[in-house]
Amino acid sequence: MNMIDPERGKSPLGLDGPEPSRASAARVSITAAYTWRGRVRLAGADLFETWRLWPLVWTLSVLDIRLRYRGSLLGPFWLTLSTAVMVASIGFLYAKLFHQNLDAYLPFLSISLVLWTFISTITAEGCVCFTQAESMIRAMRMPLSLHAARVVLRNIFVLGHNLVVIVFVFAIFRIVPSAAAFSVVPALGLWAIDATAISLMLGTIGARFRDIPPIIGSIVQIAFYVTPVMWNPAMLAHRGLSHALVQFNPFYALLEIVRGPLLGHALDASSWTVALAYSALLVALAGGLFAVSRPRIAYWV
Amino acid sequence: MANLALDQVCVSFPLYHGESRSLKKTMFAVASGRLGEDRKRRLVVEALRNVGFSLRSGDRLGLVGPNGAGKTTLLRTMAGIYEPARGSILIDGAVTALLDPGQGMNFELTGRENIRLRGLFNGLHDGQIKQLQDDVAAFAGLDQFLELPVRTYSSGMVVRLGFALATAIKPQILLMDEWLLAGDAAFLDKARQRLETMVRGAEILVLSSHSADIILQWCNRVIWIEAGQVIADGAPEDILSAYLPADQYSAARGAMAVKG
Numbered sequence: 001m002n003m004i005d006p007e008r009g010k011s012p013l014g015l016d017g018p019e020p021s022r023a024s025a026a027r028v029s030i031t032a033a034y035t036w037r038g039r040v041r042l043a044g045a046d047l048f049e050t051w052r053l054w055p056l057v058w059t060l061s062v063l064d065i066r067l068r069y070r071g072s073l074l075g076p077f078w079l080t081l082s083t084a085v086m087v088a089s090i091g092f093l094y095a096k097l098f099h100q101n102l103d104a105y106l107p108f109l110s111i112s113l114v115l116w117t118f119i120s121t122i123t124a125e126g127c128v129c130f131t132q133a134e135s136m137i138r139a140m141r142m143p144l145s146l147h148a149a150r151v152v153l154r155n156i157f158v159l160g161h162n163l164v165v166i167v168f169v170f171a172i173f174r175i176v177p178s179a180a181a182f183s184v185v186p187a188l189g190l191w192a193i194d195a196t197a198i199s200l201m202l203g204t205i206g207a208r209f210r211d212i213p214p215i216i217g218s219i220v221q222i223a224f225y226v227t228p229v230m231w232n233p234a235m236l237a238h239r240g241l242s243h244a245l246v247q248f249n250p251f252y253a254l255l256e257i258v259r260g261p262l263l264g265h266a267l268d269a270s271s272w273t274v275a276l277a278y279s280a281l282l283v284a285l286a287g288g289l290f291a292v293s294r295p296r297i298a299y300w301v
Numbered sequence: 302m303a304n305l306a307l308d309q310v311c312v313s314f315p316l317y318h319g320e321s322r323s324l325k326k327t328m329f330a331v332a333s334g335r336l337g338e339d340r341k342r343r344l345v346v347e348a349l350r351n352v353g354f355s356l357r358s359g360d361r362l363g364l365v366g367p368n369g370a371g372k373t374t375l376l377r378t379m380a381g382i383y384e385p386a387r388g389s390i391l392i393d394g395a396v397t398a399l400l401d402p403g404q405g406m407n408f409e410l411t412g413r414e415n416i417r418l419r420g421l422f423n424g425l426h427d428g429q430i431k432q433l434q435d436d437v438a439a440f441a442g443l444d445q446f447l448e449l450p451v452r453t454y455s456s457g458m459v460v461r462l463g464f465a466l467a468t469a470i471k472p473q474i475l476l477m478d479e480w481l482l483a484g485d486a487a488f489l490d491k492a493r494q495r496l497e498t499m500v501r502g503a504e505i506l507v508l509s510s511h512s513a514d515i516i517l518q519w520c521n522r523v524i525w526i527e528a529g530q531v532i533a534d535g536a537p538e539d540i541l542s543a544y545l546p547a548d549q550y551s552a553a554r555g556a557m558a559v560k561g
Binding site for chain 2: 030031032053056059063067136137138139140141295299
């Protein structure tokens with residue numbers, strides 16, 4: 001028998017001794033918490049555990065993507081290809097419809113569509129992040145935020161594949177982003193934080209109410225049409241339409257802090273302000289909901 | 302030193318069957334001002350009621366009780382999966398829970414990938430994971446199947462993989478449900494040997510079983526639960542003689558005598 005024999009002095013894995021694993025050897029105290037402080041402490045511990053199990057989150061996300069394309073010829077590059085096809089077809093069609101110059105419209109559209117794909121998949125997959133991990137949740141104690149982090153990281157990988165399309169479009173039209181483009185780095189950081197918050201929040205609600213995913217799907221669909229994703233606010237400025245849809249639209253602010261600098265616009269303070277304000281609100285809501293509902297999620301899934 | 306203490310633990314399952322689970326019903330209830338009533342009327346199964354006991358290193362606890370008494374729920378609660386509605390639990394030590402054969406595996410992934418995930422969960426590094434994969438493959442006898450998705454395995458193979466995986470990393474606290482003791486005879490023998498070494502190594506064992514001779518053989522303490530409450534707690538002989546009909550108890554004693 002080649003198990004790790006506890007009776008033996010040294011195990012082949014070097015796993016003997018009092019701590020066979022860092023992950024579960026810790027002292028865990030679970031108290032039904034009635035106070036806010038207790039709930040927040042346990043939710044914080046949950047998030048910290050996810051942070052510590054980072055290699056697991058990474059591998060789960062990679063395997064998710066590999067699994068989706070297992071046996072296909074191009075593998076994950078189907079993501080890149082299908083986005084390229086979408087950008088090209090919509091780009092040529094809408095440039096005609098909106099009477100736009102392709103040189104300006106296609107770079108704009110490629111960034112918008114790639115970013116919007118991220119938003120719509122995060123909201124759709126975030127809703128089911130806990131219900132889909134049901135068997136894992138019931139088999140062992142693991143931090144619940146890990147399942148939300150897995151959805152986020154998986155979609156960041158997808159985003160990475162789609163960025164290739166943007167790079168191609170920029171190369172074709174010879175666009176060189178200005179120095180302001182460096183602000184894309186903190187902007188994408190903010191996106192990652194928001195994506196985690198939205199997955200945690202929608203995942204929790206989706207575990208309790210099973211009709212959340214289609215509702216969220218419809219809302220995101222409407223948001224897609226009213227937000228300047230396909231159309232540029234400048235196109236409709238003469239009709240006075242865009243102002244209301246732009247000024248307080250969280251999606252527009254979030255898109256603009258990434259899209260603007262890449263298209264060579266200067267840093268836009270008002271977009272950043274709106275984006276940060278909505279993000280703070282989202283994080284607070286998601287954190288509060290997760291702290292309250294976390295102990296019940298295992299019962300709901 | 303491992304410790305496991307439960308204090309006044311209550312666990313209840315809300316029953317959201319079909320419609321009451323939906324947002325629609327909740328919305329209508331709010332609109333008609335009947336949410337409060339709905340909340341009170343919410344059906345709840347009280348799976349555990351005021352369960353309290355503590356275990357120290359060296360304790361080998363057997364759980365007995367009829368089907369639906371709350372044995373598996375109690376194991377899940379001790380593993381920290383279900384957090385109690387009231388009361389508290391203190392888990393001091395590495396826990397492995399052998400609750401169901403699937404063990405949270407992803408059936409679309411290959412055996413090797415599932416083992417890798419478990420290794421990462423336990424904070425192992427790459428070298429150790431490789432070792433773990435070889436170890437599990439050899440014990441479960443899955444060599445060439447390790448590269449195939451788990452969904453292509455027979456149910457017996459899934460049990461073997463789950464068992465090998467869960468027992469390859471030595472826990473301090475081992476929680477076991479009785480599914481383990483199903484399997485083909487050859488594997489069962491191998492599994493028993495492995496479990497026995499493991500049980501000797503684990504500081505705390507909690508075993509839920511309907512098989513009296515296994516409990517007599519492995520446990521030094523038995524808790525009898527019924528309808529989510531602890532009915533009795535004490536030495537295996539005392540509890541089992543009260544719990545089992547006289548003829549079954551003497552049969553189990555007889556089986557022990559033959560083995561011992």
